[in-house]
Amino acid sequence: MAKISIRNLNLFYKNFQALKNINLDVTENEILGIIGPANSGKSSLLRAINRLIELDGATITGEILLDGKNIMELPINDLRRRIGLIFAIPIVLPGSIYKNLTYGPKLHKKLSRRELDDIVYRALNAANLWDEVKDRLKDSAATLSGGQQQRLCIARTLAMEPEVIMMDEPCSGLDPISTAKIEATMLELKKRYTFILVTNNTKQAARVADKTAFFLSGELIEIDRTEKLFTSPREKRTNDYISGRFG
Amino acid sequence: MTFRVGPRTNQIIAYTALLIMTVITIFVLFFIIGFILKNGLGQVSLKFLTERTTDMGKAGGIFPSILGTLFVTLLAIIIAAPIGVGSAVYLVEYTKAGFVRRIISFGADCLNGVPSIIFGLFGFIFFVITLNFGWSVLSGGLTLAVMILPTIIRTSEEAIKTVPRAYREISYSLGGGKLDTILKVVLPTALPGILTGVILGIGRAIGETAAVIFTAGSSLGLPTSIFSSTRTLAVHFYILAREGISMPKAYATATVLIIIILLINFIAYRLVHRFIARYY
Numbered sequence: 001m002a003k004i005s006i007r008n009l010n011l012f013y014k015n016f017q018a019l020k021n022i023n024l025d026v027t028e029n030e031i032l033g034i035i036g037p038a039n040s041g042k043s044s045l046l047r048a049i050n051r052l053i054e055l056d057g058a059t060i061t062g063e064i065l066l067d068g069k070n071i072m073e074l075p076i077n078d079l080r081r082r083i084g085l086i087f088a089i090p091i092v093l094p095g096s097i098y099k100n101l102t103y104g105p106k107l108h109k110k111l112s113r114r115e116l117d118d119i120v121y122r123a124l125n126a127a128n129l130w131d132e133v134k135d136r137l138k139d140s141a142a143t144l145s146g147g148q149q150q151r152l153c154i155a156r157t158l159a160m161e162p163e164v165i166m167m168d169e170p171c172s173g174l175d176p177i178s179t180a181k182i183e184a185t186m187l188e189l190k191k192r193y194t195f196i197l198v199t200n201n202t203k204q205a206a207r208v209a210d211k212t213a214f215f216l217s218g219e220l221i222e223i224d225r226t227e228k229l230f231t232s233p234r235e236k237r238t239n240d241y242i243s244g245r246f247g
Numbered sequence: 248m249t250f251r252v253g254p255r256t257n258q259i260i261a262y263t264a265l266l267i268m269t270v271i272t273i274f275v276l277f278f279i280i281g282f283i284l285k286n287g288l289g290q291v292s293l294k295f296l297t298e299r300t301t302d303m304g305k306a307g308g309i310f311p312s313i314l315g316t317l318f319v320t321l322l323a324i325i326i327a328a329p330i331g332v333g334s335a336v337y338l339v340e341y342t343k344a345g346f347v348r349r350i351i352s353f354g355a356d357c358l359n360g361v362p363s364i365i366f367g368l369f370g371f372i373f374f375v376i377t378l379n380f381g382w383s384v385l386s387g388g389l390t391l392a393v394m395i396l397p398t399i400i401r402t403s404e405e406a407i408k409t410v411p412r413a414y415r416e417i418s419y420s421l422g423g424g425k426l427d428t429i430l431k432v433v434l435p436t437a438l439p440g441i442l443t444g445v446i447l448g449i450g451r452a453i454g455e456t457a458a459v460i461f462t463a464g465s466s467l468g469l470p471t472s473i474f475s476s477t478r479t480l481a482v483h484f485y486i487l488a489r490e491g492i493s494m495p496k497a498y499a500t501a502t503v504l505i506i507i508i509l510l511i512n513f514i515a516y517r518l519v520h521r522f523i524a525r526y527y
Contacts, residue, residue, distance in 0.1 A: 050420060081422040091413045094436050103431065104421035160421060 001068060003028040003164060003194045004049065008062035011044055011053065011218075018044040018058070020218045026164070031186060031195040033209025033226065035202050037241070040215040042198040046166045049196075050083045051076055066164075081108055084157030088169040090150035092141035097133055100141045100152060104160045119159050127155035128185050147178025154185065165189070166196040171204065183208050202242050206230050214238045280505060287502030290495050296503070300467045304483065305493045309500055311469045315384065315477030316507075318470055319463055320452045322388025323395060328445050330392075331399030332434075335441075338400075339407045340429055352404065355397040364457035366394040371461040382476040387463025394458055395448035402447065406440025407433060439519045446515040453508055456481045480504045 002025035011019035019041045026032045034042050047053040048060055051071065064071045071079050081104070093100050101120045105111060111119070120137065124130040129151045133144070141152060150170060157165055167186075171179040186195060186208055199205050205212045206226060213223040214235075222229065222238045233239045252260070298308030342348050370390030380386040410433050418428040434441075456479075464476035465486060478486070480500055487497035 052416060052420060055416065055419065077422040077424060080420055085420045087413065087417070089413070091411070091417060093414060093417060093432060103418075104423075107421065107423050107427055156421070 002026060002065075003067065004196075005065040005068075006045075006049075006062070007065070009045075009048065009064065010061045011041070011048055011058055012060075013056065013058045018218050019048070019060075022062075022220050024213060024220060024223055026194060026196060027211070028194050029190055029192075030210040031190050031197055031208055033205030033212040034196065034198045034215060035200075035205050035212060035241070036215035036221075038200075039217070041218040042215050043168050044218075045215075046085060046168055046196065046198060049164075049166060050080050050085050052085065077108070081160050082162055083164045083166060084160055084162035086150075086153050086157055086165065086167045086170050088172050090146065090153045090173075092144070092149050092152055095141065096138050097141045097144070097152060098137040100156050101159045104156060108160075123155040123159035126158050126185070126189060127151045128181055129155055145178075147174050147181065150174060150178065150182060151185070154182070158189075162193065164194045164196065166198075168198045169200055170197070172200060179204070202230075214241060216241070283498060283501045283505060286495075287498035287500075290499035291502055295499060299469065300483075303492055304467070304487050304496055309480065309483060309496075309503065311467055312478050312480045312483040312500070313503070315463065315470050316453060316479040316481070316504075318384045318473070319387040319391060319459060319477065319479055320449060322384060322473065323391035323452045324445065324449055326388065326392035327396045327399055327448060331396050331444070331448075332403045332441055334400050335403035335407055336429060336434070338404055340425070340433070352401065355400050358397040359401065362457070363394060363455055366390055367458040367461040369393070370458060375462055381474065382462065382464025382466070383474045384463060384470055384477055385473040387459045387477070387479070388473070390458050390462040391452040391455060394455070395451050398448050398451065399441075399444045402444025403437070403441045406437040406444070409440065410436045439523055442515060442519050442522075446512065449511055449515075450508060453479075453511070454481050454504065455479075456485045460485070480507075 004026040006022050006024050009019055009022040010017065022041075022045065024032075034045070036042055044053065044058070047056070048058075049064055049071070053060070066074065066079070066082065093103060095103075098120055101123055102111075102116050105116070105119050121130065124133060129148060132148060133139075133152075136143075141149065144152060150173075154165075154170070171182055174182070183204065186197070189195075197205065197209060209226045211223060212226045212229045214221045214229070214233075214237075216237060222233060222235045224233070229238065230242060233242065295308045296313065297310050299310055300312070301307035338348055338351060367390065370386055370393070374380045374386035374389050375382060380389075414432050414436060415428055418432045423431070459479050460482050463479060463482070465478040465482055466476035467478055468475065470477040481504060484497050484500040484504065487493055487500060
């Protein structure tokens with residue numbers, strides 16, 4: 001069974017329809033890459049899945065299912081704990097590295113100092129950041145470099161022990177080395193998590209995604225195994241996009 | 248015919264003009280403080296600070312007035328700060344940007360511009376007479392609270408508005424509720440700005456005469472409860488000077504008042520910076 005199923009999803013911002021009748025499945029322990037030019041509805045899809053679009057006053061029709069259950073029927077805090085979202089620009093909360101990581105877990109459970117230490121260690125370790133910051137956990141998170149901040153954001157999501165991790169262009173502001181580190185982290189983590197990776201960088205999708213979906217103007221044009229989509233796409237528009245003819 | 252100068256000369260003229268303006272501002276500030284300190288500092292002694300006032304202020308110290316100022320200001324801040332910050336949170340987080348919020352902000356700005364004597368008159372009629380609190384620390388504190396409330400609301404509102412939307416989204420996406428987000432992310436981030444508003448409020452309250460002379464009264468007795476009438480430092484100074492009781496004592500009182508205000512500003516400034524250093 002699919003981890004996340006999206007059925008006939010339409011999404012509206014006032015008079016603008018950002019997503020048009022989307023149907024797709026996300027398989028457990030896989031990375032689904034989503035590519036497409038700006039304003040194709042990629043970010044809206046992620047924000048719909050963890051219901052962040054409600055802050056924007058957007059409305060949806062259709063269904064989003066997590067493990068077969070409609071997300072609108074799940075408690076919202078629980079849904080957001082289970083589906084983490086990592087933003088394009090790494091934004092650390094004011095406060096120390098340690099505080100950034102414990103903010104989420106502390107909202108959901110009362111935890112002892114020891115349990116918190118353990119969560120921090122495991123999250124940083126999984127995000128490949130522990131060795132770089134272990135001696136400065138009490139330092140302000142803003143003192144980290146851009147790539148480190150993005151890995152801290154990933155660790156912050158991991159600390160919630162989510163089931164699905166959604167990333168919205170997580171490497172758009174990073175240098176190739178930081179990007180490689182984050183991609184390595186993803187490939188390592190997909191054994192335990194399910195990923196949805198929105199990216200402007202088609203090569204990144206080709207490198208890490210198991211399946212890739214191509215979005216254009218709010219429509220899902222094509223979804224297929226990554227090798228298939230990049231080598232012999234069914235749609236001409238997909239081929240045009242991945243070969244750089246537009247977008 | 249127009250008078251033309253080269254860009255370099257232009258720069259020099261602009262630079263000189265701006266420099267002169269800055270120097271004037273700083274000079275005026277230091278001149279006032281220096282003038283008061285020069286005339287007053289010699290009169291200030293431990294005895295002056297700790298003794299009770301005698302002979303209408305011609306002799307003795309200003310201990311009752313120091314206490315009175317402290318009580319009235321403290322009461323005003325204890326009342327105004329939570330209400331002000333609470334209103335600001337409500338305005339920014341719970342109302343939609345639009346007509347209502349604009350009306351309230353506009354109202355607060357107007358209240359900010361109302362002369363303090365109007366607040367004094369209001370306090371006298373409402374707190375002193377209608378509610379029958381009499382001339383007291385309570386009436387004075389409440390009046391000052393009403394007076395500084397708009398300042399605190401407006402500065403807190405601006406501070407809360409500058410908290411990036413992304414912080415809120417992160418908090419929500421980590422499963423935080425609205426209240427968690429406000430208490431644990433928005434308010435700590437806005438705290439330096441909020442504190443600035445509170446400090447401005449303290450500054451206004453502590454130096455206020457018109458609003459307290461009608462409401463806290465001008466008794467020279469030691470304030471023992473919130474229903475005691477008291478004379479704040481600013482009022483004491485005003486009466487000493489206005490009625491020609493003793494100019495040296497007036498300067499000494501003003502000196503103490505200035506030093507207290509400078510101290511509060513200094514401490515608050517340090518606190519804010521220490522907070523920023525720790526959290527950013």
